[in-house]
Amino acid sequence: MKLVIGGFSQGKLEYVLNRNQDKDCVVLDGKLRCDEDLRGKTVIVSRLHGWIRERLADGGCPEKEIMEFAEKYPECILICDEIGNGIVPADAFERAYRERTGRILIMLAESAKEVVRVICGIGQKIK
């Protein structure tokens, strides 16, 4: 599994697609499920933060679900916005969303083969 993080609109998906032109890529936008047969494909999850937010709102356990997904698709690429670099919100759900997304990214970064931070379309390999 590879992890790609960075701020909003920094060109993360474009960065990933450009580097995987030779592969048969499937992009799951803000979701972990699709009807297509994903065998033999390079699975890219974009807007992972959107999915985390939905799962938290539904009372789900995104930590467990995303780890299971990464085990099922060991060659997947996960793309997530950095959302923690702001004023801590007054709303409890918003606070929990930022905190848990941060913790999920730490957990994913630990088990990732590679972690890239994208700024202005440029990828910095930090692991």
Place this chain on the structure above:
Amino acid sequence: MLILIMGGSGSGKSAYAEEYICSVSGGRKKYYLATMQVFDEETRAKAEKHRRARSGKGFFTIEQPVSVCKTPEEMKGNAALLECMSNLTANEMFSGKAPKSYEAVAEKIVGDIESLNRELEVLVVVTNNVFEDGISYDDDTVSYIKALGSVNRRLAAMADQVIEVVAGIPVTVKEKG
């Protein structure tokens, strides 16, 4: 030696700062200067979580919500982890009747940390990146952000090393001089 460690919410900056200070403090005593004021269940849980994470690592905890230069004599020549600038800035700015100006707050905090640093062999300061959410805030919050930004810039200029923690991974911002 002054080390500045920054990161966003849930970035893993605290865990990294603890690990860092343990690796450089040698045989010195390690103090943890806690600036967070506990006032409800959430802050209590947060303080407890931090305490648990530090337990067994040999830290002496001192609660210091404002005026971080007013620390005990016994800390002299030892190592301290000061956490964190976002709480300290809020405490210094909003603890009086009216919010203080961001210039005055930044001046006070940086001055306090300068004197604290003179007393210590190792000082690790944890701060937050609150500058990248693109939201337009009210005047008090903008003033708070400016104070924290000013504190960060001035501490970074003084620091021997600045590290940003991203998803638990340390990224060097200012190389060890």
